[in-house]
Amino acid sequence: MNLKELLRDVDDAEGPGLPSVSASDGQAGDAELVSISAGNAEDVLTKHVSRLTKAADDGRIVGGNDTSIQAVPYQVYILLQKGNDYFQCGGSIINKRNILTAAHCLTDIQKAYVRAGSTDSNDGGQQYESRALIQHPMYNPTTSDYDVGIIKLLKPIKLDGTTTKAVKLAPKNSKVEPGTDILVSGWGTTSENGNTSTNLMSVIVPVVSNQDCSKSYSGITSRMFCAGVAGKDSCQGDSGGPAVSNSDKVQRGIVSFGIGCAREGYPGVYTRVAAVRSWIDLNSLI
Structure with missing residues (x-):
């Protein structure tokens, strides 16, 4: 089985916008990244279905409801660059310089762009670039054990306690x-x-x-x-x-x-x- 994740394109709140995304369908089973660039390029990461997505059309959590960033101010949207392809993941603010995410989101990724403080994945809030991407050294892409990673940011997040807050x-x-x-x-x-x-x-x-x-x-x-x-x-x-x-x-x-x-x-x-x-x-x- 294959796991694919859809990404979205993100505009830059403090700089140039990011590339637009195209959709690719995902299927649970094996972990795969779905890219945002034109085409349906996939990157198989594990033999489980990871929940990473390719930037694309509308969709969301299953059986849930709309919410706002004020309800979950620690939540961030992450756009991940791998060559000419872009992928989507989520993450959480653990302090002004570090974002917690899954290790499988960072496999072979060159740069991450983080949007914080916005309910909309495409607009609002503020955007930050990665300085370093760290996967747990014991991460196993076959079993998904130790699936944890950290994105270190170039600039500190402005934590206002309302739309941006450390979890x-x-x-x-x-x-x-x-x-x-x-x-x-x-x-x-x-x-x-x-x-x-x-x-x-x-x-x-x-x-x-x-x-x-x-x-x-x-x-x-x-x-x-x-x-x-x-x-x-x-x-x-x-x-x-x-x-x-x-x-x-x-x-x-x-x-x-x-x-x-x-x-x-x-x-x-x-x-x-x-x-x-x-x-x-x-x-x-x-």
Whole structure:
């Protein structure tokens, strides 16, 4: 199976605009990047379906609702450059110089452009360029284990506390209990193989135990947790985005992969932030 993610084109709020994007359909199963440039170029990243998308037409989180950046001010939109192709991911602000995302979003990427402080993926807020792209050294593209990465920015984000705010990260080694309501946000597709959205979306999904999740996926590790229910899920284009506990807005996970989107019996799989917190702290110093 192949995983593809749709990207969108992003205008520069503080400089020249970015290239426009063309759509490509995505299919869950194997992790692939979908590019934004003309054509349907894909880059297979893993044997899971990562939730990275190619810049394209409208679409978003499955079974969710429109939201605003004020509701999730830690959320950012990421446009990723690989040669002449561009890809879309989500991410979260962990401090004024660092963005947390998925490792698979950064594979073979040369530069990242981050839009912060906007509900619209194409307009508003402020845009920042990457200084460095860091993948966890133990990231395994075949199993999606340790699927965590950091984008270091050239200039600091202006944190206003309303549309741009650093997210609180889960404490080291803390657990995500089954049944916990997780809020996931992003500009990904609204259906499997669908189109991406220009408006920020969010959905609340319940955590599923790793034991139950292992009935659907092989290779679920302690660096992962699963969440979802039939009809509600993250999807292509949401990769790298934040998954926070709805009660306290602490980031518990990073959108990683899944088979399809919102399929019955196949919850989304997330990198567990608490399990990689030490690495995040070490690599996100200002």
